[in-house]
Amino acid sequence: MSLPSTLVQNSVQWLSEAAPCDAVVVSTRVRFARNVAGHPFAPHATSLILQRVRRDIGEAFAQAPHFNEYYSLEMTDVSGTERGFMKEARLVSKEMERGGASRAVYVAHDLRSSVMVNEEDHLRLQALEPGFQLARAQEALTQLEAEIGRALPYAFHPRLGYLTACPTNLGTGLRASVMMHLPALALKREVESLAAPLQRQGLTVRGFHGENSDHTGDHFQVSNEVTLGRSVEEIEELLAATVNAIMEREMEARSLLLTKGGVAALDTIWRSYGVLTNARKIDSNEAMKLLSRVRLGIDHGCFPHLTHAGLNALVAEVQPGHLVLRHGAGEETEERDIVRASLIRQILTAQAQQ
């Protein structure tokens, strides 16, 4: 089988909804790491045990009515391109993208929640929301966790909390991440100076694709590092306060950039828009860089026909796997660059005609 066509069709829909703080925050993601009690952790399990874990989870989910509205996908059944696509759509992790026996993913029809099976932990549950919506995402995640908990016993220790394959996830098993787009702070090279104090608070700043990835197009993920010794609420309170502070600094930097930058700043924004709406081929890095500047123009009222949410969806849509599966591009880099340019033109111009 290949990916369900509705999954492919809807992969950026949730992102294109107007959402709180979407001028700065692309999306909010929360996940719980959980393991099924009585089985060894996945990294230490034989393939037979992984099979059994997969089967147990499959049977439990089949009983739970909640999962009727989930796609169920075995990693061995989907191609590398399709796994890449799901990674881009934030439905699976980099580790899961590698594929492997007894690995699977359940994806809600609206693509806002998913469950990975036999990644580092038996279960990785996540909820996604556009913009900055920690509480809403957490509510969805808590509900998902309870749903699964009714069907399967989680490995839990009264003092340590939820047990996980890696001790860094012990306790709550929570990672809350907020994907921020910080073109103005990046331009002023202030993101590095933000990162250091966060670390001391148990928070961290990562790139577009999570750990060890670069800050493609000025995107940064702020998330908690510490999972143990703090409640879910404490973790998310700290994260929310931090995101709010960064957001304020970014908006300040943006307005300063435009008042102090004057015509030169406006010129850079409009030229970027001009290239995006006219180029016949464009690579991913350049597209991200130019879309970053278009973001600054939206704030300044240059493009009344564009929305931050639309831009967030477009940034997701120009990723290689999306171009291949949603827009018929081939695997050749140049062909993808041509399709990417055409898509950007279409979307920015179609929005211009509205």
Place this chain on the structure above:
Amino acid sequence: MSLPSTLVQNSVQWLSEAAPCDAVVVSTRVRFARNVAGHPFAPHATSLILQRVRRDIGEAFAQAPHFNEYYSLEMTDVSGTERGFMKEARLVSKEMERGGASRAVYVAHDLRSSVMVNEEDHLRLQALEPGFQLARAQEALTQLEAEIGRALPYAFHPRLGYLTACPTNLGTGLRASVMMHLPALALKREVESLAAPLQRQGLTVRGFHGENSDHTGDHFQVSNEVTLGRSVEEIEELLAATVNAIMEREMEARSLLLTKGGVAALDTIWRSYGVLTNARKIDSNEAMKLLSRVRLGIDHGCFPHLTHAGLNALVAEVQPGHLVLRHGAGEETEERDIVRASLIRQILTAQAQQ
């Protein structure tokens, strides 16, 4: 007094007419160097003699009905900016732009012919036509020469022909120049290899602003070097054959560029157009470079709303003096860059809406 407003208003009108070969040839110019018999040449004349020459010419022109439709401008009456403007409009030479006592210029109301007084020679007569129109320009020039000849005796020697201050103009006193736009040959760096054989035939290739100027925006002037020992017809026949050959090579290079260059070539053209239609400030060099690429796009059918003649006029219009006198820019470079960008946007977009 300052320049007549109708002169300023009409400075690019003749260029914006569709004309033969305007895809490659911007304009055709022919000029005769003439001196009034019985007076020393201007470079050797005292200021008193120059005054007398100016007065004699003024009186003769006042009698000739032909010059009713000419603006008459004393160089001491117009500002440096205005002289620069006339230089850009090709009505006066670089030397005349410097101004000076007893120097004047007569300009036809349609700006297609002008007469400079007391430049290197007492009289420099010229006729301009858009595109490649040697015969038509020569006809206008011959008529103008006859008109003046009826009122004033030219310094003439039976064996040497018309006498001129500099021996390089002796004989016919003719310089016929064809301004060509050669973006494809320039890209292939083939213009230099064209120039050498021309020299051997008594022709020369110069930059946008004539002698010692650079090839701004891939513009090249092809003109005769030799004025003595050949008739006007012989000179112009040779020039025409040469221009035709260069034109053919340029068109060949353009079509090769687009067939071989494929998407990359189209991409460069469209990006140039995108920057031109969106930039908020642009300097003269960049504008010329990008407009050069737009020219290639017109040939390829990318911009059905643009014409070569319109582009020729636009190239003339974005010159500094034109921005100041026609579009209210100040003398500051940045201010002119802003007005230039705005004008280019307006013109390219207004044409897009037609």
